[in-house]
Amino acid sequence: MANRHSIIRLKHEKDALRNNRHPWIFSGALAGKGDRPKAGEIVTVCTSGNEPFAAGFYNPGTDIAIRVLSWNPDAAIDRGFFKSRIHAAIRNRSAMRGDANAYRLVNAEGDRLPGLIVDQYGPILVVSIETAGMESCREWIFDILAEELNPEAIYEKSSGRSRSREGLEYRTGWVGGKTGPEKLKIMENGLQFEVDIPRGQKTGFFLDQRDNRKLISSLCAGKSVLNCFSYSGAFSVYAAKGGASKVVSVDSSSEANATASVNLGLNGFSGDSFPVLEADLFDFLRNPGEKYDLVILDPPAFAKSVKDVERAAKGYQEINRLAMRHLKEGGLLATFSCSNPVTPDLFEKMLRRSARDAKKEAQILKTLGPGMDHPLSVFHPEGRYLKGLLLRIQEE
Numbered sequence: 001m002a003n004r005h006s007i008i009r010l011k012h013e014k015d016a017l018r019n020n021r022h023p024w025i026f027s028g029a030l031a032g033k034g035d036r037p038k039a040g041e042i043v044t045v046c047t048s049g050n051e052p053f054a055a056g057f058y059n060p061g062t063d064i065a066i067r068v069l070s071w072n073p074d075a076a077i078d079r080g081f082f083k084s085r086i087h088a089a090i091r092n093r094s095a096m097r098g099d100a101n102a103y104r105l106v107n108a109e110g111d112r113l114p115g116l117i118v119d120q121y122g123p124i125l126v127v128s129i130e131t132a133g134m135e136s137c138r139e140w141i142f143d144i145l146a147e148e149l150n151p152e153a154i155y156e157k158s159s160g161r162s163r164s165r166e167g168l169e170y171r172t173g174w175v176g177g178k179t180g181p182e183k184l185k186i187m188e189n190g191l192q193f194e195v196d197i198p199r200g201q202k203t204g205f206f207l208d209q210r211d212n213r214k215l216i217s218s219l220c221a222g223k224s225v226l227n228c229f230s231y232s233g234a235f236s237v238y239a240a241k242g243g244a245s246k247v248v249s250v251d252s253s254s255e256a257n258a259t260a261s262v263n264l265g266l267n268g269f270s271g272d273s274f275p276v277l278e279a280d281l282f283d284f285l286r287n288p289g290e291k292y293d294l295v296i297l298d299p300p301a302f303a304k305s306v307k308d309v310e311r312a313a314k315g316y317q318e319i320n321r322l323a324m325r326h327l328k329e330g331g332l333l334a335t336f337s338c339s340n341p342v343t344p345d346l347f348e349k350m351l352r353r354s355a356r357d358a359k360k361e362a363q364i365l366k367t368l369g370p371g372m373d374h375p376l377s378v379f380h381p382e383g384r385y386l387k388g389l390l391l392r393i394q395e396e
Contacts, residue, residue, distance in 0.1 A: 006037040008058060008066065012048040021379045023109050025056070025066040036060060039167060040136035042069070042077045057114065057133020061167050067114035067133055082137060083144045085113050090148055096372045102186035102195070103373040104207055105149075109383050110375040115162075116141065119203040121195055123152035124180045126203040129171075130162040142175050153180030155197050157204075161304060172198065185266070189214055191237055192266040194259060205232065208370035208386050209298070209336075215366070215390070216296065216334055217242035223293035226250070226326060228281050228319075233260025235296045236276075240269040248292075249276045250284055285322035295323045297335040306341045313342065313350050320354035324362070327393045336368065336388040347387045359396050366390040 010017060014029040025045065037043055037058050045054040045066060052073035056066045069077055089111040097103055106118035108130070115131025125145055129135050135158075142154060159170040174180065183196050188210055195204040213235055220242035227236045230249035239247045247269075249260050257276045264274050277284070281299070299319060302312035320335055327333060337347050355362040368388030370376075376383045 006041060006043045006058070007046055007050075007052075008037075008043045009046045009050065010048050015047045015049075018047060018053040021071060023056075023068045023112075023114060023377065023380050024064045024382070025068065026063055027060075027065040030065055040132035042133070044073050046073075057131060057136075059132045059166060062165055067109075067131060069112070069114070069133075079140045079144070082113070082140050083147075085111065086118075086141075086144050087148060089113070089118075092375075093373055099190065100186070100188045100210065102188060102205060102207060103210075103371075105373075107374050107376075107383075109377050109380045112377070115166075117203065118145065119207060120149070120151075121186055121197065121204060122184060124184065124197065125149065125151045125154045126197055127154060127156050127158070127175070128160065128203060129156070129158045130160055130166070132166045132168060135166075135168055146176070153178040155180065157197070189217075189238075191241060193232065193234060193237070193263050194266065196259065199255075201231065206234065206298075208374050209234065210373075211371040212334070212336075212368050212388060213238040215368075216294070219294060219332060220244040224248075224290075225294045225296065226290075226292040227296045228285070228323065229297070229299045230260055230276070231256045231298075233263045233276065235298065236260060236274065237263050237267050237269065239294070239296075240264065240274055241267065244294075245273070247274050248290075249274075250279050250281060251276075252278065252280050254278055282319065282322070285319065285326060289326065291326055291328045292331060293328055294332045294334070295327055297323050297333065298338075299336070301339040302337075302342075304339075304341075308339075309341050309346070312339055313346060316342070316347070317350045317354050317357070320351055321358045324354060324358040324360050324393050329395055331393055332365070333362075333391040333393055334368070334388065335391065336386065338386050340382065340385040342387070343381075344384065344387050348389070351389065351391070355393070361394040361396055363392040363394070364389055365392055 009031040011031050039059040043058040044052050046052050054068050055070045056068040089106045102121045115134035117128040119126045154175040156175050197204040217238040220239045224246045225239040225244045227249045230251045236247045236249045260276050302315045370386045
């Protein structure tokens with residue numbers, strides 16, 4: 001791929017963007033005249049006065065017109081550039097892995113590689129390419145990963161909505177002629193989990209919740225636990241490992257429930273104390289039913305875009321209200337939102353409304369988020385997709 005050559009200029013009133021170091025520059029900030037390269041090309045970004053200040057990927061068909069790669073406009077954006085960034089991301093994970101053999105290696109803007117996600121599952125890498133710019137570097141990316149890690153195989157899972165917005169078709173399958181197992185077992189904090197790479201959510205497993213699962217495990221001794229939207233049952237396995245007297249897993253997907261049952265069994269948990277139920281969570285929680293010492297609420301993203309936020313907030317508010325009513329006095333609620341457009345402030349505001357409507361008091365015990373293998377740039381708050389709170393719920 002040729003080095004950058006096109007110039008993109010800011011509008012005069014947007015020149016201050018050069019100082020905020022946000023990795024996204026929106027189309028509305030760009031001047032109408034000048035070069036208009038194709039999607040995925042590397043460009044030099046200049047102020048309205050033609051002073052270069054950054055280099056990045058360009059896409060004329062999206063609201064995010066430029067994704068900044070370097071704030072040095074003279075940086076050589078070549079294969080060596082990407083090799084250096086990927087090498088740094090891998091090196092930085094060395095102290096974050098613990099005894100896990102599955103973790104995130106590259107976290108897009110968090111590792112200054114916008115549009116690139118790389119997860120490791122033992123000897124297998126799973127890669128998601130989400131932007132036209134990173135798509136143009138696809139061959140480099142896979143070659144570099146092979147050089148750096150020598151995996152048994154690499155599976156590409158480039159199929160998210162962001163890829164559609166970038167004007168890209170979905171691309172999934174094994175890369176480079178090497179194939180690996182579609183299902184494999186991973187280890188995390190001494191526990192085993194089966195991962196279905198092609199059919200599993202995200203890249204196959206919710207790696208971002210590892211630290212939160214460990215925290216929950218430490219709180220479960222002798223407690224009854226309800227795991228809502230249990231998916232692969234990972235929280236349930238951790239709760240059982242932590243000594244929970246009972247763990248009920250509920251999900252609407254029969255395929256997810258089958259995986260949850262497998263994962264519980266892999267770790268020696270089965271029987272009446274660890275049931276896996278198939279049900280719509282809203283319907284399940286609307287029934288008075290049993291009350292628990294701890295409820296885990298990790299729903300799928302209710303908001304995929306900004307236009308969905310109002311509807312999503314109502315959904316989060318209702319599901320949390322219902323969950324609070326299923327807690328014993330002084331019980332704990334570990335609640336999450338993985339909706340990117342739902343900000344931390346909105347998430348807390350929604351929880352206040354949930355507690356009000358449930359006629360409960362709620363104490364924040366801990367703010368939760370992804371593990372350290374999912375770094376976030378301080379200049380990119382939009383990257384904080386996973387938000388969570390550990391609450392103690394009491395009567396008014």
